[in-house]
Amino acid sequence: MPQAHQVTINFADGVSRTFAAESGESVLEAAIKAEVPVLYQCKAGACASCTCKLAEGDAVSIPGASSTLLASEYAEGNRLLCVTKAESDCSFNVAYGSEVGSSVAQEVKVFIDSVERIAPNVMRLTVELAEGNWLEFRPGQFMQITVPGLGVLRSYSPSSTSVTLPKMEFLVRLLPNGAMSTFLENDAEVDQVLTMKGPYGAFFLREEHRRVPHIFVAGGTGLAPILSMIDTLRQTSGKKPPMLLSFGCAVPEALFALDDIELRQHWLPTLKTRVCVDRNATEGLHEGSPVSALKEGDVTDPDTVAYLCGPQPMIDAATRRLIEFGMKPELIFAEQFVASN
Amino acid sequence: MSDQTVVRRRVAQHSISDARYNDAKSQSQYQPYKDAAWGFINHWYPAVFSKELVETTTENEEELQTGIKGIMIAGVPIVLRRVDGKVYALKDQCVHRGIRLSEKPMCFNKETITCWYHGFTFNLDDGKLSTIVANPDDKLIGTTGVTTYPVQEVAGMIFVFVREDDFPLEDVPPLSDDLPFRFPENNERFPHPLWPDTPSILDEHAVAHGIHRTGFGNWRIACENGFDNAHILVHKDNSIVHVKDWVLPLGILPVADDCIQVVEDEKGPKGMVQWLFTDKWQPVLENKELGLKVDNLNGRFYRTSVVVPGVLMVENWPEEHVVQYEWYVPITDDLHEYWEVLVRICPTEEDRKKFKYRFDRVYKELCLHGFNDCDLYAREGMQHFYADGTGWDDEQLVSTDISPVTWRKLASRHNRGIAKPGKGVYGAVKTHSTRLKELADGKRPEYFVEQVWF
Numbered sequence: 137m138p139q140a141h142q143v144t145i146n147f148a149d150g151v152s153r154t155f156a157a158e159s160g161e162s163v164l165e166a167a168i169k170a171e172v173p174v175l176y177q178c179k180a181g182a183c184a185s186c187t188c189k190l191a192e193g194d195a196v197s198i199p200g201a202s203s204t205l206l207a208s209e210y211a212e213g214n215r216l217l218c219v220t221k222a223e224s225d226c227s228f229n230v231a232y233g234s235e236v237g238s239s240v241a242q243e244v245k246v247f248i249d250s251v252e253r254i255a256p257n258v259m260r261l262t263v264e265l266a267e268g269n270w271l272e273f274r275p276g277q278f279m280q281i282t283v284p285g286l287g288v289l290r291s292y293s294p295s296s297t298s299v300t301l302p303k304m305e306f307l308v309r310l311l312p313n314g315a316m317s318t319f320l321e322n323d324a325e326v327d328q329v330l331t332m333k334g335p336y337g338a339f340f341l342r343e344e345h346r347r348v349p350h351i352f353v354a355g356g357t358g359l360a361p362i363l364s365m366i367d368t369l370r371q372t373s374g375k376k377p378p379m380l381l382s383f384g385c386a387v388p389e390a391l392f393a394l395d396d397i398e399l400r401q402h403w404l405p406t407l408k409t410r411v412c413v414d415r416n417a418t419e420g421l422h423e424g425s426p427v428s429a430l431k432e433g434d435v436t437d438p439d440t441v442a443y444l445c446g447p448q449p450m451i452d453a454a455t456r457r458l459i460e461f462g463m464k465p466e467l468i469f470a471e472q473f474v475a476s477n
Numbered sequence: 478m479s480d481q482t483v484v485r486r487r488v489a490q491h492s493i494s495d496a497r498y499n500d501a502k503s504q505s506q507y508q509p510y511k512d513a514a515w516g517f518i519n520h521w522y523p524a525v526f527s528k529e530l531v532e533t534t535t536e537n538e539e540e541l542q543t544g545i546k547g548i549m550i551a552g553v554p555i556v557l558r559r560v561d562g563k564v565y566a567l568k569d570q571c572v573h574r575g576i577r578l579s580e581k582p583m584c585f586n587k588e589t590i591t592c593w594y595h596g597f598t599f600n601l602d603d604g605k606l607s608t609i610v611a612n613p614d615d616k617l618i619g620t621t622g623v624t625t626y627p628v629q630e631v632a633g634m635i636f637v638f639v640r641e642d643d644f645p646l647e648d649v650p651p652l653s654d655d656l657p658f659r660f661p662e663n664n665e666r667f668p669h670p671l672w673p674d675t676p677s678i679l680d681e682h683a684v685a686h687g688i689h690r691t692g693f694g695n696w697r698i699a700c701e702n703g704f705d706n707a708h709i710l711v712h713k714d715n716s717i718v719h720v721k722d723w724v725l726p727l728g729i730l731p732v733a734d735d736c737i738q739v740v741e742d743e744k745g746p747k748g749m750v751q752w753l754f755t756d757k758w759q760p761v762l763e764n765k766e767l768g769l770k771v772d773n774l775n776g777r778f779y780r781t782s783v784v785v786p787g788v789l790m791v792e793n794w795p796e797e798h799v800v801q802y803e804w805y806v807p808i809t810d811d812l813h814e815y816w817e818v819l820v821r822i823c824p825t826e827e828d829r830k831k832f833k834y835r836f837d838r839v840y841k842e843l844c845l846h847g848f849n850d851c852d853l854y855a856r857e858g859m860q861h862f863y864a865d866g867t868g869w870d871d872e873q874l875v876s877t878d879i880s881p882v883t884w885r886k887l888a889s890r891h892n893r894g895i896a897k898p899g900k901g902v903y904g905a906v907k908t909h910s911t912r913l914k915e916l917a918d919g920k921r922p923e924y925f926v927e928q929v930w931f
Contacts, residue, residue, distance in 0.1 A: 245483045267484040302486060329483050370509075373519060373641050373894025375648045395502075402506050403890055405741070 141222040145172055146191065149233035157222045162198060164217040173234055177336040179218045185338050186217040193226025231466070232338055236274070243333045244269040246304070251324045255385075255392035257310040258357060259320045261292075263330065265302035271334060272298050275341045275364035276443065276471070279334030281306075283315045284323070290316045291336070293361035293445075293471075295393075297368050307360040307393065339471035341365040345441040349378040351434060351463075353426050353454045355446025358473055359383055359393055362445055366400055366407065376406045380434055384412030384426035391421075427453045435461040444470040504869075507885035511869050512895050516551035516696055516807025519644050519893035520786035521655040523689070523804055523816055524548055524557060524566070524637040527630060532559045533584075545590075547579025547926030550639045550814075551807045552899030554926075555626060557635070558601060560587045565601040566626035566637045569926070572606065573597045575901055579926045599623055632683040632820070641894060653679055654746055657790035657802065658782060667738075667750055671778040672793035675800045676822045684829055685802075686836040687818030688845055691923050692805065692853060694860035696787065696813035699805035701884065702852050703789035704751060704781040706730075706758065707877040711851045717795070717843040723777040726760035727769060731876060733757035737883050740784075747891035748784030749883055783884055785891045795844045798822070807896065809904030811864065814924045815853065817845045 143163055144154040155170035157163050164186055167174045176186040181203040190213040197203055197210075201219035215228065246263035254260045265271070273279070278293040296305040310317040339361065346369060354362045362381065369376060385391045391411065401407050410422050410429040417423035427450060435458065442458050444451045451470045459465055504511070525546055533544035544559045547569045554569035556579040569577045571592040581593040589607055591598040596610025605622035609615050627638040629652045638649050653659075658667065660674040669675070678685055692699050702708050706729040712718060718725050731737075736757040739749045752758060762771045780792040789803040804816035819840055823829040862868040874882065899905040904922065906912075912922075920927070 247483075247485055264486060267486050327485070371895075374644045375893070399505055402886070403509060405890055 141193075142225040143167075143222050144227035145174060145188070146227060146229045147234035148229075148231055149235070151234035152227075153234070160198075160221055162218055163195065163215075163220050163222060163228070167217065173236070174217060174230065175232060175236065175336075175338045176218055181216050181219040183337075184216065185336060187338070188215055188217055188228040188230045189213050190215050191227045191229050194223035195220050195226045195228070196223055197221075236338075236340075241334055241336060242271040243331065244271055246330050246332050248324055248326055248328045248330065249303070250326065251320055254307075255390050257390065258392045259308045259310060259317075260392075261306045261308055261320065261324075263304050263306075263332075265304070266329070270301070272301075273335035274298075275368040276339045276361040276445075277335035277337045278339075278361070279304075279306075279332050280336065281316070282331040282333075283319050284328070284330065285319070286315050288315050289333075293337075293364065295360035295363040295396075297364050297371065299367075299371055307357045309357040337471065339443075339445070339469060341368055341443070342441065342469070345439075345467070346372060347375070347377055348439045348441055349435075349437050350380070351430070351440060351442040351458065352379065352381045352383075353430070353442065353444045353446070353450070354381070354383045355426060355450045356385055356390075358445035358447075358450075358471075360445075361471065362443060363393070363396060363400075365443060366404070370400065370404055376404060379404065379407045381407065381409045382412065382426040382429045383409065384414070384422075384424075384429070386414045387416050388413050388418050388421060425450060425453070427457055430454070430457055430461070432461055435463050438462060438464065440467065442468045444468065445473065448472040503882065503886075507882070507889045509889040509892065509895060510697070510885040513697070513888075513892065514695060514810040515896040515898050517786040517888070517892040517894065518551050518553070518896040519638075519640050521629070521636050521638050521650075521652050522550050522786070522806045523818075524550070524555065524628075524635050526687070526689075527633045527635055530557055530559045530564060530635060532562070533582075542582040542928060545579055545582040545584070545928075547577055547928075548814075548924055549808050549899075549903055550637070551896035552809060552902055552905070553639050553896075554902050555637060555639070556590065557628075557637075558582075558584070558590055560601065564628045564630055564635055566628050567599060567601065567604050568623040568625075568642075570623065570902070571595075571597050572621050572623060577903075577926055579928070581929050581931075632678045632685040634678065634685050634818070644894070654744070655784065655786060655788065656746060657784055657788055657800075658740070658746060658748070658750065667780075669780065669792065671754060673798060675790070675792040676798070676820050677800075678802065678818075678820050680822055682822050682824045682828075683820055684823045684832055685818050685820050686833065686840075687802075687816060688841065689804075689814050689816040689924075691808070691921070692813045692815040692856060693811070693922075694813070694856050695811060695863060696805045696807040698859050698863055699813055699815060699852075699856045700783070700787040700789070701881040702856050703791075703803050703805075704783050704880050704884070705878070706751070706753070706781075706880055707875075708852070708855065711855050712848060715848050715851060717848055718773070720843075721777075722773045722775045724760075724762070724771060724773045724775060725777060726762055726771060727764060728761045728877060729753060730759045730761060731757070731879050732759045737880065739883065739887050741887070741891065746784040747887065748782060748788075749880075749887060750782040751780065751880060753780045754778045785888050787888070795819075795840060795848075799840075801844075808924055809899060811860070811907075812904060812922055812924075817849055819845075 139159045140156045143157045144152055146152045153172045157166035164176055177183045181201055198219050198221050203216050203219050245266040249262040249264055252260045278291045280289040280291050292306045294304045295307050352362045397409055412422040412426045412429045422429045444454045451472050455468055531543040546557045548555050555566050556569035558565050569579050576592050576594045578590055578592050583591040583593040589598045598608045600607050604625040606618055624642045627649050629636045659677040737749050737751050779794045782790050787805050791801040794801045799819050799821050802818045806814040821832045823832050
C-alpha cells in the first residue's frame with residue numbers, strides 16, 4: 137500500500153513549503169505537482185540543478201536511477217530531488233530563494249543575427265528574440281537551443297544580460313563533429329530561426345552578496361556566464377564591489393573575447409583581470425591554469441563570494457584553493473560544463 | 478499549416494564606420510555615457526540657491542509658501558523644505574497615488590510634510606509615513622515612506638545627493654568628491670603661472686553668485702559645449718570680447734598627446750583638466766582662406782576642467798580672482814537646468830558688497846547672459862540631431878573633439894549609476910493632456926513645480 141509523506145522544502149530566503157509526496161514518486165515530481173518553485177532541468181539525475189540537502193527525515197535514491205552525486209556527497213546528506221524518494225516525513229534545504237525558481241522556462245523563437253569565429257574552437261552566436269517572444273533570465277543561467285535538422289538540444293549560457301534583450305549573445309565551444317558545431321560551421325545563416333528554451337540552472341549571480349568582493353574563475357567558454365554576471369554588476373547602480381576575473385585557455389591562440397574583457401576593465405575601475413594559458417605564455421599572460429593564478433592575498437574578506445565555471449577538474453581545484461585561502465564553502469558557486477557532441 | 482509565422486522585430490539599423498575619429502571601438506568605451514540620457518544618479522547636484530528657499534513663517538505664510546520647493550533631477554522628483562534653517566529633501570511623489578507634495582504645500586508641524594490630496598504625512602528626517610490625516614490607525618503607517626536625500630548648504634547654494642531608493646546612506650561620498658579641483662592644493666600638479674590661485678566654493682569666505690535656468694535639450698549636449706575647444710567660435714562676436722578687446726582665438730587645437738590630464742585618484746573628484754595656454758594646445762588666430770583674423774590686443778588666459786557628474790570649471794574667468802562653475806543638471810532626457818555660478822573669496826563685508834555689485838552690474842548681463850546665451854542657442858540648435866538617438870552614431874568628430882570624447886570615456890567609468898528613465902514623473906510622457914494644456918496656456922516646461930492655490 138503506497139503511503140504519502142509530508143515533504144518540506146526550506147528556501148534560502150526563509151520561506152518553507154510543505155507538500156505531500158507519494159511513496160515511490162520522486163520528490164521533484166511531487167514538488168512540481170504542488171507548484172513549489174524548485175529548480176530543475178534534466179529530471180534524470182545528471183544536471184545537478186535540483187541539488188538540495190536533506191535536513192530531517194529519511195530520503196533515498198530511487199532504486200535503479202542514476203545520479204551524478206558522489207558517494208561522499210550523498211553521505212553528507214546531498215540529494216538530487218529528481219531521483220530521490222521520501223521514506224518518511226522529511227525536509228530539504230535548498231541554496232536559493234523562493235523567488236528564483238518561479239521564473240519558468242519558456243520556449244521561444246530567435247533569429248540568428250551573426251555567427252563569428254572568435255578563436256579556432258569558439259564561435260560567437262548572436263540572436264534576437266522574434267516579435268511577440270520574450271523570456272527573462274538571471275546572469276549565469278543557461279538556455280537550451282535545438283540544433284536545426286537534428287532536433288537535439290544543446291545548453292549554452294548567454295554572455296549577455298537581460299538588459300540587452302531581445303538581443304542575446306552566446307559563446308559556443310566547437311567540438312569535432314559536434315551537432316551544434318557542425319551546424320554553426322556549415323549551415324547557420326543570418327536570419328535563420330532557432331528554437332530556444334530556458335532559463336535553466338541554479339548557477340546565477342546572488343543579488344544578496346552584491347556588495348562583497350567577487351572572484352570569478354572561468355575556463356574556456358565558461359567565460360560566457362561570467363561575462364553576464366560582470367555586466368549585471370556593472371549595470372546595477374551604486375558602489376561596485378571589488379572584482380577579480382581569472383580566465384584561462386590552453387594556449388594563447390585559443391584565447392578569445394579579450395576585447396570584451398578589456399572593455400569591462402575600462403568601464404569598471406574595480407575589476408582586475410588575469411588572463412592565463414596552460415603553456416606558451418606570451419607577454420602579459422599568466423602561465424598556468426586560471427586556478428594557479430589565484431593568490432592568497434586575493435581573499436581578504438571572509439565574506440568574499442566566488443563563481444566558477446569550466447571543466448570539473450578546474451572547479452574542484454579552484455574550490456579547494458579558495459577554501460584554503462579562507463573562503464566559506466557556501467559562498468562558492470560553480471557550474472561545470474559538460475561537453476556533448 | 479498550424480504553425481504561426483515567426484516575425485522579425487522591426488529594428489533601426491545603425492552602423493559606425495571604422496574610418497571615423499570616434500570609431501566603433503572608441504564608442505563602445507563610452508557606451509554607458511550614451512545610455513545616460515536621463516543623467517547620472519547617486520551624485521551631488523545643486524538644487525536651489527539658498528535665497529530661493531526662505532523659511533515660511535507666520536508672517537509670510539499667508540502669501541507664499543517660500544519655504545517649500547518642488548524640483549526634479551535625473552527623473553527623480555524632489556521636494557525641499559526649510560525648517561529652523563535646516564533644509565530637508567524628500568521624494569516628491571506620495572507613496573499613495575503619486576501626487577507631488579510640493580504642488581500645494583501642506584505642513585501641520587515642523588517635523589512632517591503632508592500630501593494635500595489624501596493626507597498621507599511623512600517625517601522630514603527619515604521619510605517614514607507617520608500618519609494619515611483622516612485615517613490615523615491605518616496598518617500602513619510606519620511600514621512605508623518616501624526616500625530622503627542628503628542635503629548640504631554651502632556659500633549660498635543648496636546641494637542634494639540624488640540617490641536611487643536603495644543606495645545606502647553610508648555610501649554617500651562627501652560633496653567635495655563631486656565638485657571641481659581645488660587650489661592651492663593642486664598647484665604643483667596643475668600649475669597656473671598666468672593667474673592667481675583659483676577659489677573654490679568650499680573655501681572659507683567663498684561667496685557664490687549666479688543664475689540657473691532651464692535648458693531645452695539633453696544635459697550631455699550642454700555639458701560638452703563648455704569645454705569643447707572649437708566651440709569658442711560662437712563667442713567671436715560677443716560684446717564683452719570686443720569691449721574688453723580680448724584675444725579669443727577662433728579655436729584651440731590639441732598638439733600634444735598629453736593635452737588633457739585625466740584625474741582618477743581613489744579619493745576626490747574624477748575628471749579632466751585641459752592644459753590650455755601651454756604648448757600642448759595651439760590657439761588658431763587666423764584662417765587665411767576665409768580672410769578671418771583675430772586682431773584684438775588683450776590676452777585672456779583661462780583653463781577649463783570638468784568633473785563627474787558634469788561640473789565645468791573655467792579658471793580665471795571672467796576676471797582675475799573669480800572662477801566660473803557650470804552645471805547641466807539633468808531634469809528629463811530632453812530638459813536640463815543650466816547653472817552658471819561665479820565664486821570669489823570675500824573675507825570682509827566690503828568685499829562681499831563689491832562682488833555683489835560687480836555681479837549685478839557686469840557679470841550677470843555681459844557674461845552669464847551676453848556671453849553664455851550664445852552657448853544656449855548653440856546647444857538648442859544641436860538638440861534635434863541627438864534627440865532621436867541617431868546623432869550619437871552619426872556625428873563625425875575631428876581632432877578637437879578629443880575633449881568631449883575623453884570626457885565621455887571617463888564619465889562612463891566613474892559615474893555612480895545611470896539614471897533610469899523617469900517612471901510616473903513629469904516629462905516621462907511628453908504628450909499627455911495636462912502637459913499640452915500647460916503649453917497651450919503659454920507655460921514652458923520647467924524645473925520648478927508650479928504651486929497651486931485653492
